[in-house]
Amino acid sequence: MRFTRLDDWLRWLESQHPREIDLGLERVSVVAKALNIALAMPVITVAGTNGKGSCVALSSAILRAEGYRVGTYTSPHLVEYNERILIDGRLVSDDELISAFAAIDAARGLTSLTYFEFGTLAALWLFQRAELDVVVLEVGLGGRLDAVNIVDADIAIVSSIAIDHEAWLGRDREVIGREKAGVFRKGQVAVVGDLRPPQSLLDYGRDIGARLFVREQAFTYSASANQWRWRGVGADGEPVEYRGLPMPVLKLDNAASVLQALQHLDMPVSEGSVCQGLRRATLAGRCQHIVLDGVDIVLDVAHNPAAVVTLREHLRDHEVSGRTRCVFAVMADKALAEMITILMPSFDSWVLADLHGNTRAATSGDVAAQLAALGVSGVECGGSVAESLRRALGQSQRGDRLVVFGSFFTVAAAMLYLSENGGVTLNSAVAPRGTIL
Template structure:
């Protein structure tokens, strides 16, 4: 009889080697084990998919519902620093012991079914939520939608925040192909909310084909506002004189509108007052999404890792006002559209600090340097040069270089892979010397 791991870290190390593929899309395996575990929810479930904006939308939903006094479970991925970030109950990460208990339960029921790391951990967290006596569950969908493990759950409301090009090797290379995959989280007769202002026709067609109750931005819900406040308008509900979400960025009103549309669709099961919406939006927090740290030089953390997110980051940087120089700490996975990300930001960055990342599928700093050269970024690395490109082994080393050379009126944008932002956050948390 095998001995099961006793700590969370031991479990996670084991799960990384249990399945032959890191990503193996499909619902058959996860659905079979889900049924054996008897996972079901009596409370409303909201799933949130999309290319970008998922994390922000989930965080706003959680914050508003917590302000309304509900017991809320939130599942997101990936994490930045600690695995426990993926599972929150009432705004707090769950404990190691709670996760270890659920991992053992999944292991006991999976039998001969081989599960990926993501499938196994998703099932454990779903079972934890199902047993926690919650009033609402919010589930961020991982890669795609249709074949993602989270889609084994039939949600009461499904949100697709945006559709753009990413993960082309799994989802296809056009917005129409990707839109079809994202729309796979919609369910017949249930609210299907799309926050993308220009949704691909495939998403609309799929929602209509299955008989989902499709809510489109601009048709079924929208927003308006000025510099001081904004208003939400839905099918039968208005929210006026709202403060702007504390999450910074140009797209956050789109995300907030989609969240409020979901709450409107659930208003008879999860009623939420006007002040609770206001408080929830003002108090919401989400690390690594255009997160501006206090102090000088300004430091911005943003997990923008595809061209769509990079374009939003560029717009947000423009809205910050004037800075003499912008330093970039940039690391990415090799399967990402690095050229597309660079194209959005090359004219906004003066000094590039490129970094490798601790994963085999990460792009090397030299590959990133080549992408910059291909985009026409021609640096001069002589002392005092106004445009430089340098390579480093880790995000923290790249950040230390930028921090030590930036003037107090400059800014440092840390972006790309979650691991880029996490590497800098971990250095700050452990108070490594600058």
């Protein structure tokens, strides 16, 4: 075995492949075959720009409420790498990951794999040994060429299509839509949750003979103040309807897509389990509220224009009596000016953080220049995320709100700071190892 500590494995994985992102299925497929990976249980794959993690969390919560053993794979993680792989609600242990990485390393021969490809194979290797009833896999930044796509899913969900990761996926929704559609399979269910799906996505699904279920055509929902109603198509082709559903903390768009997908899983789910799962489903770092000394702290990993629109709407729906400040740091390749323009009216002041040591991150000076060009006042550069959060909290009083958003790295650093200062325990933010949520 190359290493006996998980941290050593992870450091090695970060450096052993010449490119951080190297899309393509050839290398990972060769190693999967060498490992004899062939999942015997039903698989749901979730692709899209935003909402993937929510779809995974909602699917898992509902299925587990029915009593099924569920494996989930998501990325990236916030605090611990182990967050990426859950087996029936439990984070995998360091020892389990080490065993998986060692098996992959032994099987790959001279084939080089990226950090993400190693993690994907580790998840599949562990799921194959875990006696699961169903697996839910989140696709990475792509679709067609993403490592997760070596699995032929029984059901594929595409949650949304927006502009992000342009360097790899393109700057056009039609081009991106075609890439995401690569997770569809002939004869299998394909659920499309986007309200305005790119024609390229729909055309590809029809061309290959996927069983398309498109929002506002096959399924829809309506909501009141404290409950909602869903209508869709059952496995027999007949209409299905749920009324009086509890409001989840996660976005209804994603819940609606999940309910349509679950109609076709060939695993019975009662309406009671649907309601229970909707109440239970949570996702760390997505419009997550933490109260510290009377200040409402909102953590959100929104890092593209579509995601910050969702954040803006959430803030409008959850008003506070006091002032609203933000702590912000994001990657340099994001649509910074557009994101700022969307959220300008939401904040009374901005504290800009630096993600020290992250070569992809925009500096606080870069962001400050963009804010100045857009006429935004009340801007401070606060140092690290922890220092920025400390400064913003020092300016806040009971009834105020503080929004920490941007990169996963930003929210992860905020969680660590808050865990050390009484605002949150990390085990409440992510499912702890050994705990069934």
